[in-house]
Amino acid sequence: MNLNFSSIKKIKIEKPLLLDCGVTLSGFNLAYETYGKLNEKKNNAILVFHALSGDQFVTETNTVTNKDGWWNLAVGKDKSIDTNKYFVICANVIGGCMGSTGPKEIDPSTGKPYGLNFPVITIKDMVSAQAHLLDYFGIKKTLAVLGGSMGGMQALQFCTLFPERTYASIPIACAASHSAQNIAFNELARQAIMADPEWDNGNYLTSGKVPRKGLAIARMAGHISYLSEQGLQNKFGRKLQKQTDVKFTFDADFEVESYLKYQGYSFVDRFDANSYLYITRAMDYFDLYKQNNGNLSKAFDGSKIKYCIISFSTDWLYPTLESKKIVIALNSIGAEVSFVEIVSNNGHDSFLVDEPAFFNTLKGFIDSTYEEFKNEI
Amino acid sequence: MNLNFSSIKKIKIEKPLLLDCGVTLSGFNLAYETYGKLNEKKNNAILVFHALSGDQFVTETNTVTNKDGWWNLAVGKDKSIDTNKYFVICANVIGGCMGSTGPKEIDPSTGKPYGLNFPVITIKDMVSAQAHLLDYFGIKKTLAVLGGSMGGMQALQFCTLFPERTYASIPIACAASHSAQNIAFNELARQAIMADPEWDNGNYLTSGKVPRKGLAIARMAGHISYLSEQGLQNKFGRKLQKQTDVKFTFDADFEVESYLKYQGYSFVDRFDANSYLYITRAMDYFDLYKQNNGNLSKAFDGSKIKYCIISFSTDWLYPTLESKKIVIALNSIGAEVSFVEIVSNNGHDSFLVDEPAFFNTLKGFIDSTYEEFKNEI
Numbered sequence: 001m002n003l004n005f006s007s008i009k010k011i012k013i014e015k016p017l018l019l020d021c022g023v024t025l026s027g028f029n030l031a032y033e034t035y036g037k038l039n040e041k042k043n044n045a046i047l048v049f050h051a052l053s054g055d056q057f058v059t060e061t062n063t064v065t066n067k068d069g070w071w072n073l074a075v076g077k078d079k080s081i082d083t084n085k086y087f088v089i090c091a092n093v094i095g096g097c098m099g100s101t102g103p104k105e106i107d108p109s110t111g112k113p114y115g116l117n118f119p120v121i122t123i124k125d126m127v128s129a130q131a132h133l134l135d136y137f138g139i140k141k142t143l144a145v146l147g148g149s150m151g152g153m154q155a156l157q158f159c160t161l162f163p164e165r166t167y168a169s170i171p172i173a174c175a176a177s178h179s180a181q182n183i184a185f186n187e188l189a190r191q192a193i194m195a196d197p198e199w200d201n202g203n204y205l206t207s208g209k210v211p212r213k214g215l216a217i218a219r220m221a222g223h224i225s226y227l228s229e230q231g232l233q234n235k236f237g238r239k240l241q242k243q244t245d246v247k248f249t250f251d252a253d254f255e256v257e258s259y260l261k262y263q264g265y266s267f268v269d270r271f272d273a274n275s276y277l278y279i280t281r282a283m284d285y286f287d288l289y290k291q292n293n294g295n296l297s298k299a300f301d302g303s304k305i306k307y308c309i310i311s312f313s314t315d316w317l318y319p320t321l322e323s324k325k326i327v328i329a330l331n332s333i334g335a336e337v338s339f340v341e342i343v344s345n346n347g348h349d350s351f352l353v354d355e356p357a358f359f360n361t362l363k364g365f366i367d368s369t370y371e372e373f374k375n376e377i
Numbered sequence: 378m379n380l381n382f383s384s385i386k387k388i389k390i391e392k393p394l395l396l397d398c399g400v401t402l403s404g405f406n407l408a409y410e411t412y413g414k415l416n417e418k419k420n421n422a423i424l425v426f427h428a429l430s431g432d433q434f435v436t437e438t439n440t441v442t443n444k445d446g447w448w449n450l451a452v453g454k455d456k457s458i459d460t461n462k463y464f465v466i467c468a469n470v471i472g473g474c475m476g477s478t479g480p481k482e483i484d485p486s487t488g489k490p491y492g493l494n495f496p497v498i499t500i501k502d503m504v505s506a507q508a509h510l511l512d513y514f515g516i517k518k519t520l521a522v523l524g525g526s527m528g529g530m531q532a533l534q535f536c537t538l539f540p541e542r543t544y545a546s547i548p549i550a551c552a553a554s555h556s557a558q559n560i561a562f563n564e565l566a567r568q569a570i571m572a573d574p575e576w577d578n579g580n581y582l583t584s585g586k587v588p589r590k591g592l593a594i595a596r597m598a599g600h601i602s603y604l605s606e607q608g609l610q611n612k613f614g615r616k617l618q619k620q621t622d623v624k625f626t627f628d629a630d631f632e633v634e635s636y637l638k639y640q641g642y643s644f645v646d647r648f649d650a651n652s653y654l655y656i657t658r659a660m661d662y663f664d665l666y667k668q669n670n671g672n673l674s675k676a677f678d679g680s681k682i683k684y685c686i687i688s689f690s691t692d693w694l695y696p697t698l699e700s701k702k703i704v705i706a707l708n709s710i711g712a713e714v715s716f717v718e719i720v721s722n723n724g725h726d727s728f729l730v731d732e733p734a735f736f737n738t739l740k741g742f743i744d745s746t747y748e749e750f751k752n753e754i
Contacts, residue, residue: 021625119627179608180633184601187634196589213572224561232557246662248398248497256557257564285623
């Protein structure tokens with residue numbers, strides 16, 4: 001795959017960013033995209049946060065990969081998040097590999113890619129960095145912040161860090177902290193990457209290597225966790241590839257095997273292995289309970305934000321129970337909160353595929369919220 | 378770990394074994410262990426089949442590894458499967474790595490380890506091979522055949538191949554065929570092994586390499602699937618290792634991370650990477666539906682065997698639904714079948730840990746079945 005990184009739009013933030021790990025970035029780049037137009041009152045902005053393997057190219061064409069944006073189905077003209085009406089902003093997270101400051105970028109102090117010299121970042125760091133985008137566009141308060149999976153974690157974290165800067169928040173298919181199983185899957189992925197000798201202790205960009213196999217295996221593990229058992233069964237079951245019977249070899253016999261291998265190896269073309277380490281680490285470290293001494297309600301205390309929490313019935317990575325914990329915490333402080341569990345066979349991936357009930361929920365919440373918000377601001 | 382392979386007991390079967398793949402093994406070795414004494418009437422024999430990572434050392438001390446047998450909790454004097462009363466036999470599966478003919482053993486035609494020259498085997502092949510043990514001991518009919526996970530698959534397959542040779546069968550925590558998710562997990566494991574350059578296209582034993590990292594990652598993936606989300610959460614949650622806070626590195630911070638790494642890397646000391654490929658492949662190929670043109674009932678047609686099917690409530694690798702499908706198939710042909718779902722938080726691993734309700738079920742079924750069987754034979 002030919003990647004056209006020159007097409008990336010960036011802003012350079014010259015202010016220092018003190019990270020959770022104690023290191024201060026003296027400045028950093030944010031690669032971003034916007035869709036639709038910011039209106040005069042600047043009250044139609046929606047800040048979208050992307051997930052682990054996502055980027056700033058929410059919709060239309062990803063100009064780097066020349067593929068569709070990752071949320072093409074949900075965001076665009078006349079779609080659930082209607083860019084005729086709303087101004088959608090999305091930035092690549094710091095630690096990512098689509099142009100924002102991260103392990104793939106050049107460390108100004110050495111002139112070489114950061115690699116593992118990049119500091120370990122957190123979801124809080126990602127969100128703190130992205131808040132600068134609102135200043136850049138002169139937006140005091142967004143209509144909504146939202147995202148799925150790690151994007152949902154950021155949507156939650158944004159509310160705790162900047163409660164005055166959004167009217168609404170839509171955390172989708174996420175949790176207030178990673179479970180032991182979530183951490184285990186991510187650790188498996190990291191171990192797979194670091195086991196690849198081509199990873200070269202994180203120096204592969206300098207040494208001209210590519211940890212293809214390690215990253216592909218990490219991605220395969222991810223894909224297993226993104227789909228529900230039933231979803232995998234409906235999609236693949238025990239279907240063989242073109243042949244009529246198993247081949248008694250270790251090549252792919254079953255469709256699900258070639259699907260996994262394809263997903264794994266095609267990911268390598270567009271994603272940086274070190275970024276995968278940093279971003280999964282940030283997800284594992286995310287813990288709104290711990291940030292609030294075990295009391296999740298405290299995270300949102302005094303919050304005037306309107307919440308819409310969405311989960312999916314067959315998401316076993318971030319099960320509905322995790323969303324309910326957030327809802328309970330919000331209810332206990334009297335926050336305005338809606339909660340919807342969407343019935344879907346598509347597991348965690350439900351937020352990325354065509355789920356009309358989900359898209360209708362999104363649209364209904366955002367459009368009605370805008371009617372309120374535009375009278376207020 | 379020092380392995381004492383010289384302690385292994387083996388029988389050499391001189392009869393040819395036609396494998397499902399079309400290849401004929403001209404003869405083969407079966408490494409086995411027995412516990413308790415075969416009585417005069419030879420009606421107290423129980424044939425245990427082991428799971429993917431198991432071996433013939435069911436209980437007491439594994440003389441190769443010097444560790445406890447894998448089912449020490451269930452089998453032994455005064456235990457659920459009481460070796461004061463019963464004669465327990467278990468063989469290492471062919472394709473395995475604890476002394477039975479498999480990829481680690483010497484190919485007599487080359488004088489070198491088989492490696493990937495070993496033919497791809499199936500659950501049917503494993504069971505056909507092990508039936509010879511009964512002839513060796515002069516046992517016409519076992520009291521019961523049983524096993525968990527892949528052992529359960531063998532217990533099912535045994536009934537279809539040798540319906541006259543067991544009085545009862547206890548398939549535990551298994552399925553009549555692998556789901557797409559099961560195949561996906563196994564393919565992830567195989568890809569991890571084959572991605573390790575030390576695997577050397579399966580020739581590592583000849584070239585003096587060891588695909589430690591690949592096999593460790595395969596095992597980590599397995600361990601994630603063996604425990605329930607709740608079990609992992611209860612056991613580890615977000616507990617850190619000795620330190621009081623995260624370290625902002627990629628070393629293990631959380632206990633669940635060090636647990637996984639330990640499980641992965643300690644496995645390498647005792648297991649052969651190629652065996653892992655062969656055995657997972659056999660599991661993925663297992664399909665009692667397909668063997669019977671889609672009609673699972675036909676697999677057991679005319680069966681006089683008494684079945685006890687056992688599943689565990691939080692086993693998401695072989696969910697209760699899979700056991701129920703077997704029960705329905707058995708009911709539809711009027712077979713004598715009991716079914717128990719044991720409520721447990723321990724996921725698929727439940728059959729290996731201390732689950733009193735499970736052990737009581739095992740004991741109750743086996744002891745009462747023996748009362749019937751000894752009057753018959």
